[in-house]
Amino acid sequence: MKSIGVIDIAREAGVSTATVSRVLNGSDRVSDRTRAHVLEVIERLGFSPNASASNLRRGRSDAIGIAVASISQPWYVKLIRELRRAVTARGMTTVVYDLEHSSRVLIEHTESARRLRLAGMILATGDRLDAANVNASLHRLAGSMPLVVIGQHLDDATWPTVYFDDVAASEAAADELLERRSRPMLFLGSSARSFLSDQRREGVRRALEARPNLLRDSTFIQLDGPMDFATGYDEVVSRADELRRYGLIFCVNDELALGALRALGELGLRVPEDLMVIGYGDVDMLPYLTPSLSSLSGDVNAIAGDALEAIMVGIAGEPVFDTRVHSRRIVHRESTEDRAARPPATAEGAARG
């Protein structure tokens, strides 16, 4: 079936295609009477303007790309939704890209975004972007459209960056927990592929550096595979013999922490009495675990607001800020409670964390 175009609408309405186009685009250079008539015809014929033709003629798309490290991580889903809400409110649209933590997929998506001539791209990932092929793709992308990166600053970036200071957040959190319990730590999950996990480890290391005897007996585990529930579980179970050396397990994300929690339970170790556990990201389910999990939380809306401002200013062709840094806060729940024995479970209202 041949689909309906502006020509069909123009003929049916007895006007020119220029007028149809003006109605479609909300131009005020159309009389109310003409506009109403044209809209009626559009509605009646079920006309939907061809976005390719429109974008081609205009020389740009009205869509902003949102690429995130993984849509299976709740923080990124919140970010996508907040950005979509804000972008839609400005009359533009969004295209979502799930990078699946894969540099191959990242490169595929950046090429796709270039072909689509998107209005701009917001890229949010903690995975390293400095591999040669990824870096080249990013620079090519930034040469085609405004780009904003959320999560990490690259030395050779020509684009604005918004991120959390995870070194400071980790150091502050580790410091606070070491004050409470002066014991060695097990750090779970730095990775050569993840920029953020490096930052998080670095912060913890700094806190331990001020306590050399604890640093000596602490362990930093590097993970090369996925950092998910199974890995958190496996890593803890495989270290069953040495766990009593530590006072805290510090995980680079909440998934690892949840897996660790399960493993500790199976091993008969109590949380927080024997070992405290803390994660990163503060996903929604943490208050509902038993024990509820503490985590380092980062405000989605603050980041989304900055990214949106940067991309809009960039689209307008104006100069954009270079870098914006946000801070995280620690959210204490049962897994880092300072207690010798568990209080009555209902007392804390932990589910309202």
Next chain:
Amino acid sequence: MKSIGVIDIAREAGVSTATVSRVLNGSDRVSDRTRAHVLEVIERLGFSPNASASNLRRGRSDAIGIAVASISQPWYVKLIRELRRAVTARGMTTVVYDLEHSSRVLIEHTESARRLRLAGMILATGDRLDAANVNASLHRLAGSMPLVVIGQHLDDATWPTVYFDDVAASEAAADELLERRSRPMLFLGSSARSFLSDQRREGVRRALEARPNLLRDSTFIQLDGPMDFATGYDEVVSRADELRRYGLIFCVNDELALGALRALGELGLRVPEDLMVIGYGDVDMLPYLTPSLSSLSGDVNAIAGDALEAIMVGIAGEPVFDTRVHSRRIVHRESTEDRAARPPATAEGAARG
């Protein structure tokens, strides 16, 4: 900056734009020598073909839309990834739409898909699609491109449908659990807005119908808000006084079940000794909870395979099957274990469920 086009490539390579286009599209009507030369120029100038121009001229996009009820639910994320993998392997691309469980967003996205002249749309949701405005959008969409719906069959559907038989799955599961523990049930989460939750309740109801005395003392809770961790928690806490009446809490999704689990723990009720708990969806984290959560599992790949076949056949313009039905299986973990006292936690290897 004016971006590079086929004309620039043609001039630089000393060929016509027709030849450049043939190289871009992998036509075999180009000599190897010419092809290599043109590709070199494309690479050197960093040329990226304008998708709008290409789509406009071809009259179609090579992108398939994938719209899911919510990207915060892991099953849908798996579906998206499996579909993307398969679509990419066929040389096409995907566009992801997150419906956020909102009919308004669904309508926005279907209109957007029509404007983009997508090659086809795969829509996966358990939310009701029979409201007048949603239904009209779907029929308009199906009039514009091949459509496949995953999750529910509508009587007036003109498109193929793939779904799980959740009535049968719920009935079988409830039956099995009632055999083990002949006690009334608390069913959590049917909703006027969710087709799937209706199906799931219906299956449970049928299993109870064969046991009238249990049916009489069972309770079916309708939820109008979100069906998330907080709701599962709140609903159980607010029924603290009556919980001992029940032998099982049957939840329409895993999120509710997790919230319920936490609430039961706070109330001092043991799972599964006092109450069994089962969810729906079998998300990855369930084996790592304490106790690990039982759930009804559905195979993503089988559904994705059928949906992909249907959309591809539809794009080819050939007749497509009407309906394909898949079955779910129950995955037993600690929360439905038949036991009087908890065995040693390490015994079961639950984390490998």
Next chain:
DNA sequence: CTGAAAGCGCTTACAG
């Protein structure tokens, strides 16, 4: 194997 030229469906500067 290659090129000249038409045309996909819109939008917009220009003229009235």
Next chain:
DNA sequence: CTGAAAGCGCTTACAG
């Protein structure tokens, strides 16, 4: 406020 016409950057039927 409205219309005639050019043109966005590709692809493809046609001719050679």
